[in-house]
Amino acid sequence: MTPEDIHGDAVAARAKLTQVLADTGDLTDPAWRVAFETVPRHVFVPFFYDHAGNRISSDDPDTRAQWFTAVHEDRSLVTHRTNGAATSSSSQPSLMAGMLQALEVTDGMRVLEIGAGTGYNAALLAHRLGDDQVVTIDISHDITAPARDRLAVAGHGPLVVTGDGSFGWPDRAPYDRIMVTCRLDSIPPALVAQLAEGGFILAPLGNALARIHRTGRRSAAGRFLPSGAFFMRLRRGAGDGVPSRRPELPTGEGRASALPAAAIGDNAFRFLVSIVEPGLTWQYDVDDDRRITGARVWAEDGSLAELRPDGTVTEIGPRPVWGNLEAAHRIYRDADQPGPDRYGVTVDERGQRVWLDSPDGPSWALTT
Template structure:
């Protein structure tokens, strides 16, 4: 494929992807389908990085065909690296479609997007609602600069801001919808203040999407949607990037673990784990059948747990990280292994907590 072939071929490739998403039940709204068929993802993702860190680019004749195929598949693609670690990506189109439809927007609504990334999602929003109704924000000029150029080149002009998404953008508030395309560990209070009456926040809180409605000046409540949502975390500075280095492994005898290795691969439990112990980094031991047999897991404060293949665990650091996960697993198991849609979130002034089944059920405090 030559560079000259791309524009015409991409239009057919977009239509094919939209049809595949529709056939899978991921893209059911005609207005959003029209956006996916019209907005050229390949312009917003002119290159990406594969799992080995290699740059796959439309400008490189050696990788052009691989690049073109990938950007028209239902794949998340890493688009920005900081200190060698992935810090921005173009989300999987089926996940994007699900989030956009979950916004339940109507003509005339104003939307704030936290996490501009490549600008592709902002272009989809602008196609659906109009440029003047969309504000998108990201932390680094290395991200927002190229995104602005791509938006302009495709005829879209939403307001693109370089700044900390945790503060929102009060100049255009209130917003009927606020969506985060990055993982949050708690809901920034500024976002609640910037919601219009009757508006809501749609955000990956931990490893699932929460839809959170404002109930007062500084209060809100919501429920989680079914399924998982795995996004890169919100960054508060342009220099942040990548997981922390693994601490030294603890030595000495282990103790029996009540959290089995098999539970680590259970996405429903991993959602609860992402709430109880947010921002963990995991390494796994796998059997020949790709089953998890052991793991190392640690947090930024140096707490670390090592689950051995014999079912014992050793821990080190300032917090009993593995004990916290074990306690959460006991509740999860006793409750019948519920999925994310069994959980809700309550925000009251300076406190936030996630609860199971009802606000009076088991709950876990969220920390900024």
């Protein structure tokens, strides 16, 4: 494949990917289907990094064919690294399609996107709603400048802002929809304040998407959608993106764990984990059948737990991380292993809470 072949071949490759998304049921809205068929993902992802950190690029003859295939597959691609850690990506197209359809936009709506990334999602929004209706923001000029350039190449000019997404962009408020494409541990109050009457925020809160409607000047409430959603965490400063170093392992005799190793791989439970103990880093031990037999987990404050293959656990640090997970698992087990759509979230002047089944049910405070 030569550089001259790329744009022509991409038309057919986009059509094929769009059909895959339609066949799997991930893309059902005709307007969004046209957007996916029209907006060139390859323009927004001229290179990415593979799992080994190698740069796979359109301008490298040795990796060009691999790059072209990857950008037209239903897969996420790491596009930016900071201090060796992945800090920005082009999300999996099926997940993007699901989120865009969950926005439930109509003509004339104004949308704020938190997490510009490559600019591809902003281009899809601009194709659907028009450039003047879309604002997209990201923390680093190293991300926003290329996104702005690629949007121009693709024929779009939404407002691209460099800044802290947790503060939104009040200059263009109010917004009918706010779409967050990075993981949140809580809902930034500024985003609630910038919603129009009847508007909502669509955001990955923990490991699932929440649709959160404004209910007052400083209050909001909503429910989670059924499927999990795994995004990179919202970056708020230049220090983000530093790889996490595991603290020293605890020594000595452990106690029997009330949380079995098998539960660690349960995605429905892991959603609750992402709410109860956000920001954990995990290492796993697995057997020949890829079943988890042990693990180490630690938090940013240095709290650490080790689950050993014999079913015992040891903990060190300022907080009982494993004990918190055990308590959450008891509630999860007694509630018949609920999926994300049985949870909701409430935001008001007293704080933010995620609850199970109803605001009066079991609940967990979010750290704001």
